[in-house]
Amino acid sequence: MIDLNLLREDPESIRDSQRLRGEDPGLVDQALDADARRRSALAEFETARAEQKSLGKQVAQASADERPALLAQTKQLAEQVKAFQADSNAAAAELDEVLAQIQNVVEGAPPGGEDDYIVVKHVGQARDFAAEGFEPADHLAIGERLGAIDTARGAKVSGSRFYYLTGVGARLELALLNAAMDTALAAGFNPVITPTLVKPEIMAGTGFLGRHADEIYHLGTDDLYLVGTSEVALAGFHSDEIVDLSDGPLRYAGWSACYRREAGSHGKDVRGIIRVHQFHKVEMFSYTRVADAADEHRRLLELEEKMLALVDLPYRVIDTAAGDLGSSAARKFDCEAWLPTQQRYLELTSTSNCTTYQARRLGVRERVDSGPTQTVATLNGTLGTTRWIVAILENHQQADGSVRVPEGLRPYLGGLEVLEPVR
């Protein structure tokens, strides 16, 4: 949710942001109008209510003679109060509805849509398989040879976009996620294993129930949502709390399964485990002061790059364009690894600065110098996911069908240096 004070004091900045995103700037004026009507309705209600309370006190002290007249008066007032309250509630609901549609105010992201990202940098060198004299196999072919990935049985048991990680595949995922957890731990993050089912208000608070609500699994019987990332549970962790950031940001590293319906992606990335309904992820999540958010964002990006270096992948960093940002994000950097068999980059990490957008909805505040409370900023970033296996297998494959284990992962695989084919 955007800041109401900003809306009142500088609506043009929000209109600008909406335009940058390719969203409707007219929502800002609808919100201003609804806000004005809510305030006048509220004033009416509060005046009437104050009168009702003072009359109520007189009733209590009145003598038996005076009482009937007072009661008649106050009875009438009670009806008015009820009506005013209904008006006020309706206006507030209207404002909420408009506010919910306004996305976070963009902060520094380049203008344009999905293809208008800016490449911040390239790191590492893509291998020249032609020069090495062999045709690279794709991750599924490699994974099947290693006995690491089984999509056929995944489909048999759970349907398309499900898979089993077996043998060295299972070990590889655990190794990767443990390495991610250790990286986070070393950087001062508090490790957390989160719930993966959350209540509607938490899912809504993180901004995932907007336009892309059909991406999310919902359990109707219990009215719970399956999270698409532990970001949701970590954002909810301090909801409705006044946190203490005087010793610096609160930093968490969440480990969880993630569930995505992948509605609307039919026919896209259907082979292998690039785009799946369920995977595991280690996610960084920070609560910071507003002024510290941009610095923290850089720090999260650095940690992501550290993990990419650890598994020795060539990648690029992109600064996502405003039109391609999620509704909660003010700015977002993705790290994309090179995928040799598809001659393209594949998103492995994504770090967003959500400024106060999520925290405002979720009621996460801090106390500054015994003054009033202030909404904090929230940020998130990926440190490792099942998908990384795709890039690792493809980039480190060898001519004989084996896969070199990047040195950084060897300690997590009992020193294993090469994954050998089993068939």
Added chain:
RNA sequence: GGAGACGUCGCAUAGUCUGGUCUAGUGCGCCACCCUGCUAAGGUGGUAACGGGGCAACCCGUUCGAGGGUUCGAAUCCCUCCGUCUCCGCCA
């Protein structure tokens, strides 16, 4: 799944039976000041969030787990839901 108890201002608790004097009391903690060789003890005052109005001091409203109802008036009565605890049953 069954039975019961409970959910009050950071924590602990009073208030609920018998609706209005609750502008929610008290203790602890915390903050400021006073007293004071230092510390401890003591004294005085303050001590929620959110929203509305005002240049401001301040005023007003909402919130006693959540929502609804009864009533002129609800922490207090009624209903529904959520949560916690205890016991019983069942089961990874």
